[in-house]
Amino acid sequence: MGKNSLFSKKNKSLLTDPLDDNNPVTVQVLGICSALAITVQLKPAVVMALSVIFVMCVANVVVSLMRKFIPSRIRIIVQLVVIASLVIIVDEVLKAYVYDVSKELSVFVGLIITNCIIMGRLEAFALANSPWESFLDGLGNAFGYGWILIAVAFFRELLGAGTLYGYPVLEKLGVYELGYENNGMMILPPMALVTVGVIIWIQRMRNQKLIETN
Amino acid sequence: MNVNKNSYTIGFACVMVVFVAALLASMSIQLTPLQDRNIELEKKQNILQSVGVFVDRDESEKYYSQFIKEELVVDNNGNILPGSAFDIDLGDELKKDIKNQNLPLYISILEDSSECYIIPLRGKGLWGPIWGYIALKEDINTVFGAVFAHKSETPGLGAEINQSFFQEPFRDKLIFNENNEFVSITVKKGGATEGSMHEVDGISGGTITSDGVTDMIKERVGRYIPYLEQNKAVEKDSIIITNLISQVNG
Numbered sequence: 001m002g003k004n005s006l007f008s009k010k011n012k013s014l015l016t017d018p019l020d021d022n023n024p025v026t027v028q029v030l031g032i033c034s035a036l037a038i039t040v041q042l043k044p045a046v047v048m049a050l051s052v053i054f055v056m057c058v059a060n061v062v063v064s065l066m067r068k069f070i071p072s073r074i075r076i077i078v079q080l081v082v083i084a085s086l087v088i089i090v091d092e093v094l095k096a097y098v099y100d101v102s103k104e105l106s107v108f109v110g111l112i113i114t115n116c117i118i119m120g121r122l123e124a125f126a127l128a129n130s131p132w133e134s135f136l137d138g139l140g141n142a143f144g145y146g147w148i149l150i151a152v153a154f155f156r157e158l159l160g161a162g163t164l165y166g167y168p169v170l171e172k173l174g175v176y177e178l179g180y181e182n183n184g185m186m187i188l189p190p191m192a193l194v195t196v197g198v199i200i201w202i203q204r205m206r207n208q209k210l211i212e213t214n
Numbered sequence: 215m216n217v218n219k220n221s222y223t224i225g226f227a228c229v230m231v232v233f234v235a236a237l238l239a240s241m242s243i244q245l246t247p248l249q250d251r252n253i254e255l256e257k258k259q260n261i262l263q264s265v266g267v268f269v270d271r272d273e274s275e276k277y278y279s280q281f282i283k284e285e286l287v288v289d290n291n292g293n294i295l296p297g298s299a300f301d302i303d304l305g306d307e308l309k310k311d312i313k314n315q316n317l318p319l320y321i322s323i324l325e326d327s328s329e330c331y332i333i334p335l336r337g338k339g340l341w342g343p344i345w346g347y348i349a350l351k352e353d354i355n356t357v358f359g360a361v362f363a364h365k366s367e368t369p370g371l372g373a374e375i376n377q378s379f380f381q382e383p384f385r386d387k388l389i390f391n392e393n394n395e396f397v398s399i400t401v402k403k404g405g406a407t408e409g410s411m412h413e414v415d416g417i418s419g420g421t422i423t424s425d426g427v428t429d430m431i432k433e434r435v436g437r438y439i440p441y442l443e444q445n446k447a448v449e450k451d452s453i454i455i456t457n458l459i460s461q462v463n464g
Contacts (some may be wrong), residue, residue, distance in 0.1 A: 038369060041370050070220060071218055071226050071227075073218065074226070074227055085238060093245070094243040095249045099249075099271070
């Protein structure tokens with residue numbers, strides 16, 4: 001922390017930058033695979049976002065605490081071991097104490113290990129910064145990833161299945177009687193990419209400094 | 215301290231591996247009893263669901279002993295073997311040759327005191343195992359209810375087999391046709407034929423999982439046919455005998 005206070009301007013930007021200007025999904029284009037896989041419905045997307053928030057924060061802090069002892073030649077292995085162990089611990093604890101949540105997560109727990117955003121932050125940030133800053137960075141990036149995931153899932157579930165969190169919104173609103181039909185294509189993976197693309201488009205319309213110039 | 219020396223790197227790796235292994239192993243030992251208990255309760259809960267008894271997982275123990283009267287083990291020829299159905303791991307049994315397989319079968323007495331035969335199912339989905347229970351009414355033909363679960367089917371597609379909209383249509387379907395041949399129940403892509411007693415709607419985008427359910431029911435229930443036929447015969451006999459007795463008495 002040094003001379004910085006807990007929530008100095010720099011620390012705040014660690015938390016807020018990944019939400020917009022430096023979003024891991026829409027700007028760095030990382031973690032796309034999971035954004036495709038689990039955004040068919042809102043519920044798994046929310047659960048995945050929460051799990052990533054936990055794993056990312058803890059992994060960032062652990063690696064940051066060990067940063068002075070990690071041999072640089074095997075640092076990637078060490079990072080993977082930290083992430084994988086955390087994921088297994090989370091999985092085991094969930095299975096023992098909150099079995100229903102664990103069933104809900106099923107394959108996603110394992111998928112967290114493959115999320116490149118987590119390793120990206122360990123490698124790019126936690127290895128060089130103090131635990132508190134790393135924690136904020138992890139939190140910010142996980143939220144940056146999470147809100148995109150939830151936004152994509154929101155539109156895919158609403159337009160593809162007509163429900164939100166399993167609740168039949170469109171049916172209750174009575175739009176089917178007006179001749180509306182669900183768009184089955186929204187459920188298919190390519191539409192996740194298109195949805196992410198639309199989000200990137202809107203983001204760059206609002207935030208001109210993100211537009212690359214050649 | 216030079217953290218980039220070879221000896222340090224190797225030492226670090228060794229310590230890390232031993233530490234992580236010890237941590238995970240001790241966690242696993244600590245938590246396994248709790249996890250097994252959850253799985254056991256869930257199994258009871260699922261068995262109860264197939265006969266239309268929906269209870270919380272924590273309460274399943276109590277209701278299980280109330281509704282499930284017999285836990286039989288039968289073989290492929292219809293003989294009853296010693297042992298309890300509940301202790302059988304179907305995953306292990308499926309690896310054996312069919313002649314050596316122990317087939318678990320639960321018999322439930324419902325509130326209207328009719329019997330239900332509950333057959334545990336297990337098969338292959340798209341990504342991993344799928345399983346479930348199918349309950350047959352006393353006539354050993356009509357489905358009383360069915361539940362399905364899966365390990366890792368695609369969310370929103372194949373994973374929907376554990377939802378009631380998929381399981382509900384199985385109710386009152388028949389596993390034998392008019393000629394008394396075993397036809398099982400087919401999960402049909404594109405929707406069941408109108409009025410069919412042997413088909414239910416498949417899940418759009420979940421065809422491989424749906425087909426997995428079809429195969430699983432056909433394969434698993436098929437194994438019990440010798441035992442079920444015997445019971446059917448016994449039932450017919452007992453009807454004839456009661457009729458005879460009433461005639462004699464009359």
